[in-house]
Amino acid sequence: MFYKDNTLKIYNSLSGQKEVFTPIHEGKIGMYVCGPTVYNYVHLGNCRTFISFDLVFRYLKHLGYQVRYVRNITDVGHIVDDADAGEDKIAKKARLEQVEPMEIAQKYTVNFHNVLKQFNNLPPSIEPTATGHIIEQIHIIEGIIANGYAYEVNGSVYFDILKFNQDYNYGELSGRNIEDMISNTRDLDGQSDKRNPLDFALWKKAEPEHIMRWPSPWGDGFPGWHLECTAMSTKYLGKHFDIHGGGMDLKFPHHECEIAQNEACTGNSPVNYWMHTNMLTLNGKKMAKSTGNNILPQELFTGENDILSKAFSPSVVRFFILQAHYRSILDFSDEAISASEKGFYRLMEALRNLKEIKPSENSTIDVQSWKQKCYDAMNDDFNSPILIAHLFDAVKMINLLKEEKETISKSDLENLSVTMNAFVFDVLGLVDETQESGKTTNKLEEVVDLLIDMRNEARANKNFALSDEIRDKLLAIGIQLKDGKEGTSFSL
Known part of the structure; x- marks a missing residue:
């Protein structure tokens, strides 16, 4: 029980x-993370959020906590533009592809699972679904x-936001003032049934x-998007639980509405610790399919x-993502990911x-002091970039x-060995792909050894131009040759 x-x-x-x-129940943690709305392929920005909370899940388990991690699938109720x-x-995607809505939900749920499995x-x-908890939402x-x-x-x-705000504080999570919100809203088409433009749907009548x-009880319809997470989180974690996470774009209105729904129903705030991941940009700009400034995980891998x-x-890619703190903006570029690959x-x-x-x-080295620094980094709000910096301090020690x-x-x-393996593989969740694909690695070694022999022959014949060309081209693809007393070796 490291905790x-x-x-x-x-x-x-x-x-x-x-x-x-401080968990509500000693040694046990309840954590809920908002999952995807399964109407399209999961994008890299979504993956950053789920990889970040996978790190949290892994570290809490590493510390010896018993963690119940609930992450939902939204398969109904999420209206276009979050309206x-x-x-x-x-339903819109199903209409465009001329299939049943549940075919869409299944197709992109499978994609979501496959991508996260690839990321380890x-x-x-x-993993509850919104459609599987309609009764709970009605209650x-x-x-x-x-x-x-x-x-x-x-x-x-x-x-009823105004009625609720008489007894509670709507806007406490996002730091918004209700008077300012009211002054910045206007009645839109389709919202005429509301008493106030700020009011949000718990249940919508189906046309x-x-x-x-x-x-x-109010006729045929479907639940509101915000209500789904309230129903699923409290069903499996109780009316009061430890951690709720998601992307920062969900802080308002989604998470703000979750708090309001719980307080309106039970009289209590549902969550002790709210955690939000920051955004992932691409070449300095926000990722957006509409502008083409976007890349899917599979496009990265292929x-x-x-x-x-x-x-x-x-x-x-996972290593690259974890080299930034989950609360900081991370910019994805060819130069940045290439540097991460070398590391x-x-x-x-x-x-x-x-x-x-x-x-x-x-x-002659102080392993215990180094080990404590690793734990100190992760104990400071899961600071993975500082942890990784300490792991590279260990790399220097190993080389010496x-x-x-x-x-x-x-x-x-x-x-040293136990700690390095624990943090690299168990906590960060990295995979040594060269070990995973041993046959490929052996073939690579054979090819590089062949090139080393060709380079040695070129040097013996004083063909230094060819010798340098072999060395430089290998270096360009991340293979470094090292000349020593016992001959030439290489490293990836």
């Missing part, structure tokens, strides 16, 4: 500061109406042409895109070299040990 020896601090979006993490009126995103994300403990609406914070009009039910519909110079593996291979090479280190009677410029005792070597 008893570690003081973890989490930046709480609700308070705007880092707070010491209360209009066409459901999944752990599956959540529970919550009935409770909110009974408490006086919602009203029904023409088969639709709306949350005759609307395919996705369920019976309710190299079939007009943005990058080559293909990059899922583990390299990733240096880290993997060091881990392979670590297996060959022979222990001495004593140590390999060159026999430093020594390490058997116990320190074991400590």
Whole structure:
């Protein structure tokens, strides 16, 4: 139970500061993360959020916590432009592709799972769907109406923001003032049923042409987008749980509405720690399909895109994402991902070299101090870039040990090895792809050895131009030759 020896601090979006993490139930954590609306292929910005919370999940488990991680699938109720009126995103896609809405949901749910599997994300403990929890959503609406914070009009039910704000504080998560919000809103087409433009839908009446519909006390309809997460999080984590996460774009109105719904229904704020990931940009600009400034994970892995110079593996992309703190903006570019790839291979090479280190009677390096720095980084709001910096300090130590410029005792070597493997593979979730594909690695080694022989022959014949060309071209693809007393070796 490492957690008893570690003081973890989490930046709480609700308070705007880092707070010491104290779970509601000792040794157990309930965490909910808003999952995708499955109407299209998952994009890289979405993946950053899910990789970030996979890191959180992994580290909490590493500390010895029993974690129930709930991440939903939104397969109904998410209206185009996040509005209360209009066409459901999944229904619209189904109409365009001329298939059933659930075919769309299934197709893109499978894509979502496949992509996250490639990124080596752990599956959540529970993955509920919105359509599978219609009854729970209806019960919550009935409770909110009974408490006086919602009203029904023409088969639709709306949350009464002004009534709610008399007893609670709508806007506390996003730091918005309700008077300012009111002054900046206007009645839009399709919102005439609302008492106030700020009011949001808990249940929408289904028009005759609307395919996705369920019976309710107010007539056939479908749930509001915000309500779904309230129903699924509280069903599996209780009315009060530890952590709720998502992208910063969900802070308002989605998460703000979740808090309001819970308070209106139960009288209590649902979550102790709200966590939000920042955005991923591409070449300094916001990712957007409409402008073409966008790249899908599969396009990254195959190299079939007009943005990058080559293909990059899922583990390299994951490493790149984790080199930035989850709350900072991260810009994706060919230059940045290429630099990350070199760092990733240096880290993997060091881990392979670590297996060959022979222990001495004593140590000239301080492993315990280095290990504590690794934990200190992760205990400071899951600071993965600082952790990675400390891991590269270990890379330097390993290289010095390999060159026999430093020594390490058997116990320190074991400590170093266990800690490095734990943080690299268990916590960061990286995969040594050269080990995963041993046959490919062996063939690569054979090819490079052949090129080294050709280079040695060129040098013997004083054909230094060819010798330098072989060395430089290998270096350009990330393979570095090292000339030593015992001949030429290479590293990736």
